[in-house]
Amino acid sequence: MLWSRQYQAIPRAFLPFTLTRPGTNNSIALKPMNVLRDIPFQLAEADFQSRLHLDRFPDSRAGVQELLQAALPLIRPKALFKVSFIGRRTDSTVQIDETLFASRVLSRNLKEVERVFPYVATCGDELEALESGTTDLFARFCLDTLKELALLAARDRLLEHLRAAYGVRELSSMNPGSGDARLWPISQQRPLFDLLGDVEGAIGVRLTASLLMVPNKSVSGILFPTEVRFESCQLCTRQGCPRRRAPYSGELAEALSSFHG
DSSP, X not given: OEEEEOOOOOEEEOOOEEEEOTTSSOEEEEOSOEEEXXXXXXXXXXXXXXXXXXXXOGGGHHHHHHHHHHHGGGOOOEEEEOOEEEEEEOSSEEEETTEEEEOHHHHHHTTTOSEEEEEEEEOOSTTHHHHHTOOOHHHHHHHHHHHHHHHHXXXXXXXXXHHHHHXXXXXXXXXXXXXXXXXXXXXXXXXXXXXXXXXXXXXSOEEOTTSOEESSSEEEEEEEEOSSOOBGGGGOOOSSOTTOOSOOOHHHHHHHGGGOO
């Protein structure tokens, strides 16, 4: 059975403004924020049950169906992004619009890039009340799995939109706090959110004091065009990560080790 909520994802852009690219006399028009709302969400029930290992807990099937009836109408995946431009670069920093980021690997990856897409994608905050309202551990696991699938839908829609709207075929991503802590530390979440603007007001994602995102099934980062795909996951040794988008590459980690300094 395929559970489905169909909407057309329509980007909402604010009025553009003009900014002088750092280090030049060139003026460029930027849009502060683009928001993708009403993203289609489809739940393949067989896949969902497999993720829950319901074959081991057949007595839970009725409860899962009841939970789906309550949760599915609430799911609202969302994403936002900006079209931003690279300014000054050093070996360890890169300026995006007027925001400076510190990461040797980020600077290296953006060496040949002029235009990037800072972004946040999320499952949406609509399931938070439902999840916090139950103490049943299995129910919370079910809701967390739904949120993970909703996040995947948001990120897939974002990538689809960027490829179609901006003519980019291959996009790579770097994410603060993902992978090796030296890659791009989680402390860079704050300047990323500052660059994007009112993320919480736009799609309901906020940062905690420890710079984690709420809702927990959210992802932030910078997407950039590339000939060879790169994911922060390629430098992460964590095993069993449900969000892994690429296998760990020891060869790549060794090649980039000189940039960790």
